[in-house]
Amino acid sequence: MSLLSSSRVAARSLPQELLVACLHTSVPLFAYRSAGSSGAAPSHSRLVKDLKPSDPSGKLKVAPKFERDHAPHYGKRDTRGEEYQSNKHKRPVRREEFRKPIKVSETKDLPQALKLSGGPSRKPKFVNPLSEDFDISKPAVPTPRERAFASPPLLEGLLESLHDVLGPDAEATPIQALALEHILSAEPRTAGERAQYHQWLLASETGSGKSIAYLLPVLQDLKLAEMHNIPRRIDDPSVQRRAINPRALVLAPTHELSRQLSGFAKELLHNVKLRVLCASQANTPSRKRVSASKMAEAVVDAADGEVELSSEIIMRPEAQPRPVDLLVGTPSKVLELARGRGWDYEQEGGDSKPRRKITVGEPQMSLADIEWVVVDEADILLDPDFQEATRMILADISAARGHPVPFEPEFKLPSADAKRKPTPTPIHYPFNLVLTSATIPSALAAYIAQFHPSLTRLASPQLHKLPPTLKTEHFAWTGGNRDADIEHRLRRVWYEDLQNRTSADAPLSKVLVFCNKTARVENLGAYLKEKGIANVALTSASNVRKLGSNHHLDGFLRVRRADEDVPATDVDSTSASPAPGEENASSATVAPAATAATSMEQLKDIPHVMITTSLLSRGLDFAPDVKHVFIVDEPRNMIDFLHRAGRSGRAGEAGKVVVFGKSKGRGSEKTRVVKRKVGALKA
Ligand SMILES: Nc1ncnc2c1ncn2[C@@H]1O[C@H](COP(=O)(O)OP(=O)(O)OP(=O)(O)O)[C@@H](O)[C@H]1O
Numbered sequence: 001m002s003l004l005s006s007s008r009v010a011a012r013s014l015p016q017e018l019l020v021a022c023l024h025t026s027v028p029l030f031a032y033r034s035a036g037s038s039g040a041a042p043s044h045s046r047l048v049k050d051l052k053p054s055d056p057s058g059k060l061k062v063a064p065k066f067e068r069d070h071a072p073h074y075g076k077r078d079t080r081g082e083e084y085q086s087n088k089h090k091r092p093v094r095r096e097e098f099r100k101p102i103k104v105s106e107t108k109d110l111p112q113a114l115k116l117s118g119g120p121s122r123k124p125k126f127v128n129p130l131s132e133d134f135d136i137s138k139p140a141v142p143t144p145r146e147r148a149f150a151s152p153p154l155l156e157g158l159l160e161s162l163h164d165v166l167g168p169d170a171e172a173t174p175i176q177a178l179a180l181e182h183i184l185s186a187e188p189r190t191a192g193e194r195a196q197y198h199q200w201l202l203a204s205e206t207g208s209g210k211s212i213a214y215l216l217p218v219l220q221d222l223k224l225a226e227m228h229n230i231p232r233r234i235d236d237p238s239v240q241r242r243a244i245n246p247r248a249l250v251l252a253p254t255h256e257l258s259r260q261l262s263g264f265a266k267e268l269l270h271n272v273k274l275r276v277l278c279a280s281q282a283n284t285p286s287r288k289r290v291s292a293s294k295m296a297e298a299v300v301d302a303a304d305g306e307v308e309l310s311s312e313i314i315m316r317p318e319a320q321p322r323p324v325d326l327l328v329g330t331p332s333k334v335l336e337l338a339r340g341r342g343w344d345y346e347q348e349g350g351d352s353k354p355r356r357k358i359t360v361g362e363p364q365m366s367l368a369d370i371e372w373v374v375v376d377e378a379d380i381l382l383d384p385d386f387q388e389a390t391r392m393i394l395a396d397i398s399a400a401r402g403h404p405v406p407f408e409p410e411f412k413l414p415s416a417d418a419k420r421k422p423t424p425t426p427i428h429y430p431f432n433l434v435l436t437s438a439t440i441p442s443a444l445a446a447y448i449a450q451f452h453p454s455l456t457r458l459a460s461p462q463l464h465k466l467p468p469t470l471k472t473e474h475f476a477w478t479g480g481n482r483d484a485d486i487e488h489r490l491r492r493v494w495y496e497d498l499q500n501r502t503s504a505d506a507p508l509s510k511v512l513v514f515c516n517k518t519a520r521v522e523n524l525g526a527y528l529k530e531k532g533i534a535n536v537a538l539t540s541a542s543n544v545r546k547l548g549s550n551h552h553l554d555g556f557l558r559v560r561r562a563d564e565d566v567p568a569t570d571v572d573s574t575s576a577s578p579a580p581g582e583e584n585a586s587s588a589t590v591a592p593a594a595t596a597a598t599s600m601e602q603l604k605d606i607p608h609v610m611i612t613t614s615l616l617s618r619g620l621d622f623a624p625d626v627k628h629v630f631i632v633d634e635p636r637n638m639i640d641f642l643h644r645a646g647r648s649g650r651a652g653e654a655g656k657v658v659v660f661g662k663s664k665g666r667g668s669e670k671t672r673v674v675k676r677k678v679g680a681l682k683a
Pocket of ligand 1 (some may be wrong): 166170171172173176204205206207208209210211212437438558618619620621646650651
C-alpha cells in the first residue's frame, strides 16, 4: 500500500481537524484512536515507565539533576518592565575555566572561528577570587566541563554563536550535557574506513533544549568532515548527483517546525559556514512586516475568495546543483524531493478502481551523502500509523548509500503489551541516527526494542514531567457561556499584568488556547473578535499555512536573529544563498516590537491570543511572552497535554497552564481525573 493510501486508511479514524492537518502537511500528524473495547489506552498514548534497554548492548544514561542559572531571556524585560535577573548567589560561569588544552594540530592555521575551543593556543585561565585564603592547588569545586559546552571541545565559531544565542553565561541543560558527552566528537565521525555509525535517543521534557543537543554534534561533525576533506560519495562519478545533495537530514512533523528548526540551525552557523535548506519554504515574496493580524484577515479574505493564495507549499530547487549540508523538512516533503513529485500516486487504484493519471516529477535530491538523520518528535514520526514514510526515507537513504536494509511497507509493530517479547531484529543503518522526543510512549519504546535494541538512550531526570517553571491552574466553568468564561479568564491575565507591572511600556502577556476541534477554534476566534480581543485562529485547514512561511505565527514564536532583518551579506555567511523557491533567512518573520500591546485598548488590534489545535503543540519554540497556555477542551491523553502545556514555561521561563473543566455535575468526575493526572506530572 502506498504512503498516501495507508495514511488515508489511518485517517478514516481521525477527527476531521486532524484529517485536514494530515492532508495539508502530507504527513498525518496525530492519530487519536479511542481506547479499545478493553478500555486500555492505545500504546502510542501511554508513556513508558522505564527506559531500560532489554538488550545488554543497549545503554541508558540519565543526566543528574541540575538547576539552571537563568533563562536565556536574561537581560530582557518582563511584563512589568523589570529586567529578568540571574541567580545572583551563583557565580557566573567563566568559559575559560572549563577548557582543557587539547591536541588539534590540524587546525593550527585555520581562522579562529574554525578552531576547536580550548585548543593549544588558549591556556585555561583559572582565577579564584579566594586564592589568598585557600589552597587552590587542587581545583575548588569542579563544575562539569560539559555544562560549559566544553567537553569535547566545540569549534570556536559554534561556541561563539551559541553564546550569541543563549547569552555569555549559558550552561548546557542536562540533556545537552549528555548529548555532547556521547554524540559530539572532536574528530569527524566519517573519517574514511573508520566510519562507525551509531544510534541515540534524546528524551527530555519540553523546552529543555533538545534542538541544540542534536544540532551541535551534527553541525560540528559536518564542518569537521569538510575541514578534513573527507571525500563525499557524490564525488564518485558512479553516484548520481542531483540538485540537492545534503549530508544531514532533520525530519520534523510539521512545516512550521521545519522552518523554525532550520532558522535555528542557521543561527548556530553564523560563524561557521555551512548551508542549511528548509524543504518547507515556498517561492513566495517576502511578507516581512505583515503582522499576524493581517495574516488572520487573509484567512477570512481567502474564505471569501478575495485573496489569492499559493495553492500549495512547494520548493522548486530547479535543476542547478547547489551545496546543501543540512536539509530540514517533513517526511512527505523529503520523499517528494528524493523520489519525485507525485511518486506515490502511481500506486493508486487497482483492479476495481481506475488508475489516476499523474505526472511523476524527477527526483531533486540525492541521498547518497547523508551521514546523519535526526527524527525530531520521533513518537509522532514513528507512530504505528505513520512510521511508514519515516522508515521509507531511512530505507531509501540506506539503499542510496549502498547498504540496503529490509523494508516492509505493511509493517505491524509488535504489541507493546505482548507477554512474550518478540526477538529483536536490529536494523543497522549506514548513517548516524538520532531520535528525539519529550514523550516516549510504549509504542515508541516497543519500536526501539525491536529495531534498535542497542541504541544509546540519553534521558533527563525531568522526562515525562512538566517543566519546573510552569505553574498549573484548574479553572471551573461557571455553567454559563463557555466562550464568555474564556474571555473572562483572558482579561484576568491582562488585568494582573497591568497590576503587577512597574513600567507603562511593559508588554501584555500572550496566550495560546488549545481546542480539540476546528469548529471550536473558529467559533471561539469569532466570539473573541466580536468582544474586541484580536486573535489568530489557526487550524490545519487555514489557508495561511500554505504560504510557505511562518508569518502566520508572527508575534508568537520566539524571534531569532536569523529571523530579523539582517543585511544580505550576513545572510550569505550563515546559509546558502536562497535558491529559486527558497526564502531568504532574513525574511522569516516580522519584528516583534510592532506586535506587543501595552494597554487593554491595543488588544483590539494586536493579537495576543492564538487559538489552535494540537497542530501547533509539537516542538515549536514560542516566545517568552507567551506566558499562558489555556487548555479549554479535555486533553485527549497526557502525552498531548504535556506537549500543549510545554509551549510555555520553556527554557527556565515562567509560564502557566490553565486547564478548564467542570467542578460539579455531569463531567466533573472526568475533570477530577484530569486534575489528578496533571498533578502527577508536576516536576
Ligand atoms: N543551555 C541553554 N540555556 C538556556 N536556554 C537554552 C539552552 N538550550 C536551549 N535553550 C533555549 O530553550 C528553548 C527551548 O529549546 P528547544 O526548542 O530546543 O527545546 P526542546 O527540548 O526541543 O522542546 P520541545 O520538546 O518542546 O520540542 C529555546 O529557545 C532555546 O534557545
